[in-house]
Amino acid sequence: MPARKFSGLAALLQIDAERDALDVRAKAARAAAASELGEAVLDAVGPALAPAELAELLRAAQRLGMAQAMALLGGSPKARQQVAGSAATVGSGRANGAGNGADHAAH
Numbered sequence: 001m002p003a004r005k006f007s008g009l010a011a012l013l014q015i016d017a018e019r020d021a022l023d024v025r026a027k028a029a030r031a032a033a034a035s036e037l038g039e040a041v042l043d044a045v046g047p048a049l050a051p052a053e054l055a056e057l058l059r060a061a062q063r064l065g066m067a068q069a070m071a072l073l074g075g076s077p078k079a080r081q082q083v084a085g086s087a088a089t090v091g092s093g094r095a096n097g098a099g100n101g102a103d104h105a106a107h
Contacts, residue, residue, distance in 0.1 A: 045054060061069035069075075 041054065049057065064072070
């Protein structure tokens with residue numbers, strides 16, 4: 001009796017090996033990206049902000065959204081216009097970050 005080939009099983013094993021290799025590559029790429037972003041942040045803020053302050057600032061900006069955060073920080077006129085337009089259409093305190101603790105980060 002001839003030996004039975006399990007091509008489906010072999011394919012699954014190969015895919016698992018490829019997935020593991022991709023995971024290793026993804027972790028390395030993530031570490032490189034984090035390093036690059038960290039360098040950019042350090043170049044931008046230097047010693048002006050402590051790491052904890054920078055982390056708080058980034059969390060607050062994430063909660064607010066990029067357009068509103070840039071407008072509050074004196075960003076581009078386009079960002080200020082977007083925020084003004086969205087605040088007028090939404091009409092609630094939540095649209096400008098009220099009640100979520102983000103308002104103190106802008107001061």
